[in-house]
Amino acid sequence: MRHAASLEDIATTPLLWADFASAPAVETEANPNAGHRDRLRERARKGGLSALPDYELLELFLFRSVPQGDVKPRAKALLTRFGSLAAVLAASVEDLCTVKGIGPAVALDLSALHEVTLRAHREPIVKRTVISSWTALLAYVKLALAHEPREQFRVLFLDKKNQLIADEVQNHGTVDHAPVYPREVMRRALELSASNVILVHNHPSGDPTPSHADIDMTRQIVEAGRTLRIGVHDHLVVGREGVASFRSLGLM
Known part of the structure; x- marks a missing residue:
């Protein structure tokens, strides 16, 4: 017959974490x-x-x-x-x-x-050529920017093999504008020894359709990069409704 444990037994019996878990x-x-x-x-x-x-x-x-x-x-x-x-x-x-x-x-x-979650989505981009992992890139920028309440301008800096060197926020703005300075974008590209860049910004309104200001600014950055032999692969505009690609839209 099993006897009930005494208070002394209870006090001296080691308690296992598994008992609680x-x-x-x-x-x-x-x-x-x-x-x-x-x-x-x-x-x-x-x-x-x-x-x-x-x-x-x-x-x-x-x-x-x-x-x-x-x-x-x-x-x-x-x-x-x-x-x-x-x-x-x-x-x-x-x-x-x-x-x-x-x-x-x-x-x-x-x-x-x-x-x-953001870092998990960034891993496939970091470890592979960005151009060959375009779907992963679109998923990453949408996760990062689709719900930002203010405009944010980012630049993805790429090496000669089009692998990601850095993803950096260049400027924060208002609900409908983020200031961008082509010289600053190119200065940072030179500091990182980047050969190419991908421009990214969001539209808090939700509609990713590029504006006239977006188009003009992109042309200025492309022109600034041309003299330095730094290519601009694309400009992605992120909204809750999707991601618009300048290159796919024939805007560059």
Whole structure:
């Protein structure tokens, strides 16, 4: 017959982390939502993460940032405020903190998740010739810029083999304009020993159609590069509706 453990036995028996890790969360007065968390995790395990709606996927992530309490209202508030899961992750820490229940620590966690995703998308571009991984490049610039609230002008600097040397933000602007200086673009290309560049900027309006100002500015940069033997492969304009390529549109 097995005897009940004494207090002395309990006090001297080593406790294993596995004992805690495998134990389900207990729904108590202090943690009334533990049951919901366990049920959501179980549904994710059985049905796969792809089967979850956006707000529940966001909930799962928030569980780790917010150990206790109901995070469903926060997840839904984030999606309502920014409009989509992609826009939530692309939002700045300051903007995320405007949502009720989202403090600086949670906002930083969400921004970190976006940065991880961005770096994962950048890997295929860094390790391969940009021209041969064009689909990956388009996916990367869309992830980076489609939900930016202000115009941002970036330059991808490429070596002789068209491999990425650097992806740098040259200027931030307003909701409809980002100042660009062709001499600065070329000066930086020379500093990096770049042979070619790809220009990238976004339209916060969502429509990636190039403007007359975009066309004029691109021509100035192409002309500046020609004298230095630095090629401009393309100018990509990113919007929520897609990515427009100057070269594909016959604009360069």
